[in-house]
Amino acid sequence: MKNIKFLLVALIVASTALWSCDSDDSRDLSLALEAPKDLGLIFNITQDNSGLVTISPSGVDVTSFEVFYADGTGESTVLPLGENAQRNYAEGTYPVRVVATNLSGKTTEFTKNLDVSFRAPENLVVTVTESATSNFGVSVNATADFETAFEVTFGEDPALAAVVFMEGEEVIYDYSSTGTYTVTVTALSGGAAITAVTEVVMIEDPVMLPLDFESSTLNYNLINFESNVAIINNPDVSVDNNSTKVVSIVKTGAQTYGGVVVPLGGPIDFSGPQSLRMKTWSPMPIGTKVTIKMENSDGSIASVDYEAFTTKLGEWETLFFDTTGLDTTQPFSRFVVFFDLGGAPTADVNYFDDIELADGPPILLPLTFEDANRIYNIGTNNGAFSIIPNPVPDMVNSSGTVMQFDRPATGPNNFSLVAIVIDQPVAFSATTSFTLKVYSPRAGLPVWLKIERVGNGGLFQEVTSVTTTVANGWEELTFNSFSGSTTADLRNVVIFFDPLAATAAPETIYIDDLIKTN
Incomplete structure (x- = not known):
């Protein structure tokens, strides 16, 4: 037993000695590591x-x-x-x-x-397009690889700072006048490396319809022949023509065909209306002939002459030129205008303005329903309208054509009405009055006249106190003492027929000749 015990002690001692030796070697190795x-x-x-x-x-x-x-x-x-x-x-x-x-x-x-060092942008593509809202405007956008942003200058004002924009954005700029300008777009890299592209743009103010002669930058290039022609200040600003600028023309010499050529920037677009309207002012007798024809750029192709006749003396009016039969495939790009074509010069100065394409004559007061060319913008409520030959002409109204309003049986507060939009606003004063011819199936029919702003019936002038006195006969009603909230830009003429009362049976009512008397 003693031998065994001794052996165990010896093993333990040896083991302890071995562990102590390993620990010392590890500590020495760590200290010996070299620097990185x-x-x-x-x-x-x-x-x-x-x-x-x-x-x-x-x-x-x-x-x-x-x-x-x-x-x-x-x-x-x-x-x-x-x-x-x-x-x-x-x-x-x-x-x-x-x-x-x-x-x-x-x-x-x-x-x-x-x-x-940043990489210069690559594949720079710049798109410059005409503005959709201004003849003087352009819009710019750009794309590129390796760009961080773009800058654009428009070449008009050197002191104007470049506009910074990002890919996918659009920059819109309006030039102050016509001319040739250099648009420069620079793609930025975030550092010194850049890539730039320039494009030359021409800003023009094209002569195009509708033609109003108001531009201060546009050269209208009017060509006179046997006449003196000029663009001048409107000598008679009125509700019928409140333009600032108009064209004056007076025949000279002994020729009867003095006139003026009005060039356009390109062929007329006949995809919509194909007839013409033009405002005129003439001191010559009522019934004076005004002539328009269309030509291509050099006059080698011409339409027939289209004629209209003045109805006013020394006042602005809008004449309608019916071009039925016009060959709209021709590249017509200018007008020729004559006053009193065929008549000898009289030294009378005539004026014209606002040439435009139109389907029919303007809808103006007085409303007589006699012109078959007029295309009315008419609305109704609790009733229907039609323009028909006068079914009951008499001494009060012998007109050939009238408006018929068919009113169904209705309950109270029915607001039966017909509304007609006219092309020129009605000017009101303290003494403004209207007359209207009415054929009613009964006496005592209340008729209201209201003239309101298109799209905003809360701005109006109206009379609600006029009542028919004749059954089954024409009579002329007078409307005065208007009341309302405004007198500006009133073009929607509304006529009510007994709008508050109920009716047990349908009624047919005729109206005609709405005339502003003062």
Whole structure:
């Protein structure tokens, strides 16, 4: 037994001795580790001009790296072995420093310059288009690869700063006058590298319909023959023509065909209306002939003459020229206008303005329903209308054509009415009055006259106190002492027929000749 005990003690002692020896050797090995060596830095710069750099340090005998970015912030990042850091840099050179550390705490430093140079934008595509709302406007957009933003200058005002925009955005610019301008679009990289494209644009103010002669920048290039022609201030501004500028024409010499050619910027578009309207003012007798014809750019192709006749003396009016049969496939690009074609010169000065395409004559007061060419904009409520030959002509109204209003049986507050939109607003004063011819199936029919703003019936002038006195016969009603909330831009003429009372049976009512008497 003693031998056994001795053996165990000896083994324990030996084991203790072995452990003590291993511990001492490990401590000595740690102290003997060399400082980190073979340090390196790899910079991976993204190619999207964002300035994003991936920094990957490497080395031998390293447990961690501290990367100092050297971008002026004083910031750094500690990375375990095998990891990297990311940082956004502006364009420039940066001495990036890395400090490597091992298990024993020994360090080694390494510095490498990072050069950040942005790539010039590529595939720059610039689109310049005409503005949809202005003859003087353009819109600009652009696309490119490797760009961070765009700048555009429009070549009109050197002192005007460039407009910065992003891909997908649109820049709109209106020039102050006609001319030739250079639009420059620059694609930015975020640094010094740029790519620029220029485009030349011509800003024109084309002569086109409707033609009102109001432009201060446009050269209308009027061509007179056997006449004196000028664009002047409107000598008679009125509700019938409140334009600032009009054309004056007076025949000269001994010829009977004095007139003026009015060129356009291109062929007339006949895809819509094909007839013409023109405002005229003439001191010549009522019934004076006014003639328009159309020609191509050099006059080698011409339409027939289209005629209209004045109905006013020394006042503005709108004449309608019915061009039925016109060959609209021809490239007509100018008008020729004559006053009193075929008549000898009289030294009378005539004026014209506002040439436009139209389906029919303007709807103006007085409303007589006699012109078959007029195309009315008419609405109704609790009733229906039709324009028919006068079914009951008499001494009060012998007109050939009237309006018929068929009113059904209705309950109270029915507001049976007919509404007619006219082309010129009605001017009101304290003494304004109207007359209207009415044929009613009964005496005592209340008739209201209201003239309101189109689209806003709360702005109006009206009379609600006129009542018929004749059954089954024409009579002329007078409307005066108007009341309402405004007198501006009133063009919707509304006529009510007993609008508050109920009727047990349908009624047919005729109206005609709405005339503003003062």
